[in-house]
Amino acid sequence: xxxxxxxxxxxxxxxxxxxxxDLAVHLGPKTxxxxxxxxxxxxxxxxxxxxxxxxxxxxxxxxxxxxATWRRTLVGAWYAVAAxxxxxxxxxxxxxxxxxxxxxxxxxxxxxxxxxYGRYVRSAGPPRQRLQWLGVGTxxxxxxALVAGSLNLLVRWPSEVLAVSVAGAVAIxxxxxxxxxxxxxxRAGRVFVHVLTVLGFSVAVSAVYLIVVLGLGSRPxxxxxxxxxxxxxxxxxxVAIGYIPVRDRVVRSATGFVYGAxxxxxEVVRTFGSRLTRAIPMDELLLQLAESLRKTLTLSSAxxxxxxxxxxxxxxxxxxxxxxxLVVSDRERPVITAAGVSGSAWASVWLPSLVQGRGGGPLxxxxxxxxxxxxxxxxxERADGADTFSxxxxxxxxxxxxxxxxxxxxxxxxxxxxxxLEELRHQADELRASRARxxxxxxxxxxxxERDLHDGAQQHLVALAVNLRLARDVVLDDPPAAAEMLGxxxxxxxxxxxxxxxxxxxxxxxxxxxxxxNDALRxxxxxxxxxxxxxxxxxxxxxxxxxAAIYFCCLEAxxxxxxxxxxxxxxxxxxxxxGGLLFExxxxxxxxxxxxxxxxxxxxxxxxxxxxxxxxxxWESVPSKGTTITGSVPIP
Numbered sequence: 001x002x003x004x005x006x007x008x009x010x011x012x013x014x015x016x017x018x019x020x021x022d023l024a025v026h027l028g029p030k031t032x033x034x035x036x037x038x039x040x041x042x043x044x045x046x047x048x049x050x051x052x053x054x055x056x057x058x059x060x061x062x063x064x065x066x067x068a069t070w071r072r073t074l075v076g077a078w079y080a081v082a083a084x085x086x087x088x089x090x091x092x093x094x095x096x097x098x099x100x101x102x103x104x105x106x107x108x109x110x111x112x113x114x115x116x117y118g119r120y121v122r123s124a125g126p127p128r129q130r131l132q133w134l135g136v137g138t139x140x141x142x143x144x145a146l147v148a149g150s151l152n153l154l155v156r157w158p159s160e161v162l163a164v165s166v167a168g169a170v171a172i173x174x175x176x177x178x179x180x181x182x183x184x185x186x187r188a189g190r191v192f193v194h195v196l197t198v199l200g201f202s203v204a205v206s207a208v209y210l211i212v213v214l215g216l217g218s219r220p221x222x223x224x225x226x227x228x229x230x231x232x233x234x235x236x237x238x239v240a241i242g243y244i245p246v247r248d249r250v251v252r253s254a255t256g257f258v259y260g261a262x263x264x265x266x267e268v269v270r271t272f273g274s275r276l277t278r279a280i281p282m283d284e285l286l287l288q289l290a291e292s293l294r295k296t297l298t299l300s301s302a303x304x305x306x307x308x309x310x311x312x313x314x315x316x317x318x319x320x321x322x323x324x325x326l327v328v329s330d331r332e333r334p335v336i337t338a339a340g341v342s343g344s345a346w347a348s349v350w351l352p353s354l355v356q357g358r359g360g361g362p363l364x365x366x367x368x369x370x371x372x373x374x375x376x377x378x379x380x381e382r383a384d385g386a387d388t389f390s391x392x393x394x395x396x397x398x399x400x401x402x403x404x405x406x407x408x409x410x411x412x413x414x415x416x417x418x419x420x421l422e423e424l425r426h427q428a429d430e431l432r433a434s435r436a437r438x439x440x441x442x443x444x445x446x447x448x449x450e451r452d453l454h455d456g457a458q459q460h461l462v463a464l465a466v467n468l469r470l471a472r473d474v475v476l477d478d479p480p481a482a483a484e485m486l487g488x489x490x491x492x493x494x495x496x497x498x499x500x501x502x503x504x505x506x507x508x509x510x511x512x513x514x515x516x517x518n519d520a521l522r523x524x525x526x527x528x529x530x531x532x533x534x535x536x537x538x539x540x541x542x543x544x545x546x547x548a549a550i551y552f553c554c555l556e557a558x559x560x561x562x563x564x565x566x567x568x569x570x571x572x573x574x575x576x577x578x579g580g581l582l583f584e585x586x587x588x589x590x591x592x593x594x595x596x597x598x599x600x601x602x603x604x605x606x607x608x609x610x611x612x613x614x615x616x617x618x619w620e621s622v623p624s625k626g627t628t629i630t631g632s633v634p635i636p
Contacts, residue, residue, distance in 0.1 A: 137175025565589025
């Protein structure tokens with residue numbers, strides 16, 4: 001609110017100074033024979049002060065605040081120049097000419113224009129709208145001055161151009177007043193466009209009349225000639241202003257008379273292209289296309305078929321024809337794709353099902369394709385006895401088919417993109433879940449190792465420490481008993497070593513590191529309670545992570561088999577194939593429901609372990625027919 005008050009005071013000050021200058025001109029001498037009077041001097045001072053205030057107001061837009069130092073310097077310089085020139089003119093008893101005033105004002109406005117434009121470009125919302133309303137008032141004031149000056153040069157009316165121009169300047173404070181109304185503020189842009197359009201038209205008309213009348217002829221001398229010229233200017237202005245709406249109405253009437261429709265056929269191409277830029281669903285877009293074709297081409301029916309496979313489905317039709325489809329064989333597809341807009345004779349050869357059941361009216365088929373791929377058809381038909389399709393109609397159908405093909409292709413790309421994004425989201429969710437499971441599995445494994453050490457090896461070591469103290473106490477008193485105790489301690493140490501070795505094998509088998517999958521899997525099979533047959537012909541040594549993944553997956557599968565099929569015969573097979581290392585663990589046990597297994601701990605562990613190195617796992621099982629677990633890992 002305070003900014004509007006500051007700017008309002010500047011505008012009011014400029015208006016008061018302009019009014020004083022106008023009043024002084026009217027009260028002063030009317031001829032140059034009289035020396036400059038006090039009123040002339042007052043007018044001079046008022047005009048120069050108005051120019052300085054104008055620069056101040058323009059630079060301070062839109063909030064009345066100058067802000068930067070260079071803006072303050074610019075405004076201060078203009079006030080100083082205005083005061084200095086006014087003092088010099090008053091001291092020398094001179095008055096500025098009209099040309100000098102116009103040039104001075106032009107220089108003042110040109111000096112402030114870059115600042116105004118810069119603030120307008122950087123502003124947005126209500127500040128920009130306020131600038132637009134002030135621009136409306138300024139443009140109206142310039143328009144009044146331009147029209148008054150041009151008419152004075154052509155017909156010598158109005159005689160007081162300066163007074164009319166000053167009166168027109170009242171539009172500037174009115175524009176400022178409009179910024180205080182919220183309802184008017186939102187319409188600033190539209191009004192600004194209109195007044196700028198009118199100003200541009202006025203400049204063009206004024207330039208033409210001034211060049212033709214003053215440049216090629218002479219200014220009319222008599223009153224009658226001036227009246228005729230004035231009326232001709234008025235008539236030209238009326239015709240120019242009313243040309244656009246009248247032209248649109250005349251074009252619509254002529255189009256309806258010639259084509260029997262409100263739009264010319266090629267208008268369908270333009271409107272369809274504009275609809276493609278908007279977020280209109282494809283079904284609605286195709287229905288609008290069929291409706292527009294029926295109206296503009298005077299059709300009995302318009303149909304649009306879509307599909308990228310052997311079957312093209314009817315996507316839109318006017319009138320509604322229900323569900324229809326066309327079968328396009330591999331032999332027909334390249335011919336239809338390469339064909340242009342064709343008639344019923346061509347369709348009866350390559351698309352016989354399309355022409356069945358139709359009347360004898362003119363028919364056109366336009367293949368919709370993109371990059372050599374058939375994506376659909378546009379089929380249009382006229383009533384029996386109607387006019388045949390012209391070259392212009394075929395051109396419109398060709399262009400529409402091209403644009404429709406592009407729309408279908410973009411729709412396919414959008415669908416593929418959405419599918420890819422959905423797949424990426426799913427993979428990201430699986431990755432996050434697998435990472436969480438890996439962390440949890442690692443924690444659980446560490447807890448298991450800690451528990452096994454505490455309950456097994458640690459207890460054995462504590463017992464050894466106690467027995468060693470007892471042996472020390474009895475070694476001198478009862479050597480035979482001490483010797484017997486040392487023998488027992490030796491066996492306990494061997495048991496503890498064996499238990500630690502088994503625990504180490506469970507964490508990471510040394511045999512796998514030293515000898516590879518063949519020996520490590522055979523060692524597991526020898527320790528398993530199941531009847532296990534291991535087949536590893538043709539495999540060698542691989543990266544540690546690959547061998548570990550295959551080993552622990554086979555170990556997990558054997559543990560599951562021993563738990564759910566203790567009497568089963570199991571075969572473990574590992575082999576290379578097509579750049580990958582594959583494994584299979586098959587048993588002849590009772591089987592199970594695979595859908596339930598996918599939620600089990602074993603399947604999740606295998607999937608995470610293999611997925612971490614780009615591998616996959618698959619479970620196959622049928623109740624009473626055994627289970628087969630197959631996995632693969634890529635190898636370099």
